[in-house]
């Protein structure tokens with residue numbers, strides 16, 4: 001029996017703030033490429049509301065509400081009224097970014113902690129962005145306590161960081177970086193990750209996979225990410241699509257409600 005791949009893009013930004021074409025065209029192209037579920041991610045109040053609006057227009061789209069570490073100075077109170085909105089399945093992306101450090105660290109940390117608390121209070125999944133900040137990410141998660149469903153978005157570590165996150169119960173979500181030539185350590189993490197904890201995403205419009213590097217990414221490319229990992233692991237890509245799509249439902253159980 002031959003399988004038709006059905007992918008879930010667990011992390012994309014199709015808001016008009018991020019892409020001129022808007023969502024409808026991008027989603028239509030992705031459906032033709034075998035993507036049948038999308039999670040559109042909020043990064044501040046505007047993009048979170050837009051994510052909800054997009055999700056309300058498309059039965060195969062769900063939304064998250066979050067404040068990105070870049071925008072931490074805006075205050076978590078700017079997004080918290082949206083968390084009870086329709087089709088919201090997660091809080092985030094939130095976390096720590098010490099690479100760009102667009103908001104000071106002493107503002108990023110409490111904003112991250114507050115969003116962990118929001119996820120737990122509302123029984124929502126937590127979507128984490130972490131860059132050059134592994135130890136503080138572990139520290140905040142350990143002091144606040146992990147939400148039941150936690151996703152490390154665009155996981156970019158190696159096997160050591162993968163184990164730290166997996167030991168804490170997180171799902172690891174892999175992006176197009178796995179296709180980059182210099183990403184050998186990340187590929188090792190993608191091979192180590194248990195098959196029931198692995199997710200795929202585009203993070204579009206960012207991080208277009210090979211051979212689309214240098215152009216805006218889009219959800220249609222999530223199958224390229226998934227196929228790269230399936231090939232590494234010696235799994236049929238369509239089977240890997242169904243495994244990662246089932247994992248997406250486990251990671252974001254509110255998709256069912």
Ligand SMILES: [Zn+2]
Pocket residue numbers: 011013041093203
């Ligand atoms: Zn993102």
